[in-house]
Amino acid sequence: MELISGSQIAEEIKSALRVKNQEAGIIPQLEVVLVGENEESKVYVNLKEKAALSISARTSIRQLPASISKEGLLAVIAEANNDPAIDGIIIQLPLPQDLSPYQDEFLEAIKTEKDVDGFNPINRGTLIAGQAEFVSCAALACMEIINRYPPPGKNAVLVGDSFDLILPLAISLVREDFNVSVIKEYQAGLVQTADLLVVEKGQAGIVKGQDLREGMLVIDAGFHWEKGKTLGNVDKDSCSDLNGYLLPVPGGLGPMLIAKLMENLSQAAFKNRSSS
Structure with a gap:
């Protein structure tokens, strides 16, 4: 079988996004909510941060303790939802054990128009009708x-x-x-x-x-x-x-997955600028 280079296609996608963002004068802003000290999650967050830089986007990382309460995490999400400078929000999964039972509640708390991971249950449901703001x-x-x-x-x-x-x-x-x-x-x-x-x-x-x-x-x-x-x-x-x-x-x-995240983020930024 001929091997497909996902890395090469991802670079093509990110390069095109960088040109598009720069030509439009748009700097997408991604908020990453990282709960706990999972080392693998930190590696993935670092990859996403580097990818954001490659498309002329910015990343802010909210590092939260694993001991944060359900209400505390929901408050952080609400703050990001209400910040007009933030175009996309992701919660790095998996969550710590005490919070994981509420995962869908946290994901649903993210505004659908900022849900660049496509994980909000509303986006997942409206995908059936082809009406999701964002897809996984x-x-x-x-x-x-x-x-x-x-x-x-x-x-x-x-x-x-x-x-x-x-x-x-x-x-x-x-x-x-x-x-x-x-x-x-x-x-x-x-x-x-x-x-x-x-x-x-x-x-x-x-x-x-x-x-x-x-x-x-x-x-x-x-x-x-x-x-x-x-x-x-x-x-x-x-x-x-x-x-x-x-x-x-x-x-x-x-x-490829990270490149598509950057594509969703850029799309969110363009929508955010056009509606403001």
């Missing part, structure tokens, strides 16, 4: 790949059940006339008829070339840290002799 960046990243590398047919198999990728992607694909099957766990026998395979849930290297058919598009959405390196769900080496395309891990969906 992971789903948008997959659709970008699908549009650039169209699969040979309209049969899609999605593996997983996540609210941030699989569910919004399933809706997006149905709206594009795909026949969509969603399975919670990877089963090799259920992907033989797929033209498009997106595998989020699994384990390192669980998808083998022998499971796949010629010409299909495969998007690896699994991230595993093993033996000192990042691995995906797809065993790339076993797919090398097949025809088709593979968005691999690393260098695939991760960079």
